């Protein structure tokens with residue numbers, strides 16, 4: 001167990017290559033909930049994938065190879081340190097696109113082997129889940145809504161490394177639903193920020209889109225019906241004007257907010273039962289979609305009604321970055337945990353391996 005007298009500072013290099021962002025960062029952990037970002041460099045691969053309207057795994061992996069070494073050098077330079085000042089090297093080991101994961105993890109292994117440093121193979125979702133510890137010192141237990149391009153889950157974070165999944169999506173992830181909506185409407189990629197931007201000029205009441213799963217007992221999600229309804233509405237308008245697109249985006253975002261608020265309220269009620277009435281009522285939103293301001297505002301209202309305190313990292317630390325990986329790695333090292341140099345990357349790696357499959361769930365649970 002860590003206590004004040006045994007706490008020592010840990011400096012970690014964090015590498016993130018699980019999707020289409022190449023990222024490297026240096027983070028110093030001074031103690032539980034006490035971290036400092038010394039550098040945080042993110043290079044998006046937008047141009048490489050733009051022509052395809054989505055991420056091409058092989059292109060992503062090659063693009064990581066091309067820039068990762070330079071990004072690591074830049075992160076160290078910006079932090080004002082060399083490899084000798086590091087206490088460990090962390091890289092995302094899963095879940096994600098396997099080619100990209102292997103690029104980052106192999107690079108981390110090479111640095112760890114050459115410098116005799118501990119290797120920390122980090123679960124990307126844990127990186128998102130623990131970011132609030134770095135940004136505002138919030139420690140578990142808390143209720144977490146993790147909404148990204150590949151995942152949509154409600155989890156109880158019991159402590160770092162121990163998660164109970166309460167709800168998950170039966171089909172698309174929420175970020176994926178935003179991205180598909182944007183693609184359908186001819187907007188750019190990634191779609192979330194584009195949909196949010198157009199929604200700001202739109203009428204959320206113009207299209208009566210469905211709110212899937214509302215009122216269901218378990219806090220699961222489903223977005224495919226909403227996606228289909230949006231496609232039909234868009235087809236009926238074709239060709240859609242700028243205002244039509246804005247109204248479609250606003251109506252979509254409003255349906256999403258209603259669903260997420262309802263599902264989160266259900267998880268909040270279960271959280272009391274699960275964690276005990278005395279458990280602190282903290283509600284954390286993480287992952288790329290947590291950058292969405294309309295969603296944050298809707299959840300703020302819910303939290304005020306349910307007596308939960310809402311926590312979210314700043315937007316640039318909600319989307320993929322190396323700092324969250326370094327921080328999650330530092331948390332592991334502080335607990336005395338590190339990984340063998342032959343650790344394998346994992347395309348699939350649930351935070352709660354014991355969670356029963358949700359009825360009708362695809363492989364994303």
Ligand code: KG4
Nearest residue numbers: 148149150175190192193288289292319320
């Ligand atoms: O966490 P993240 O960077 O990568 C994954 O781990 O998936 O999340 C990326 C996702 C994308 O689907 C993107 O469209 C979505 O987050 N996103 C947003 C916003 N910013 C990013 N969705 C809605 N509103 C936003 N402002």
Ligand code: ZN
Nearest residue numbers: 148287288320
């Ligand atoms: Zn992510």
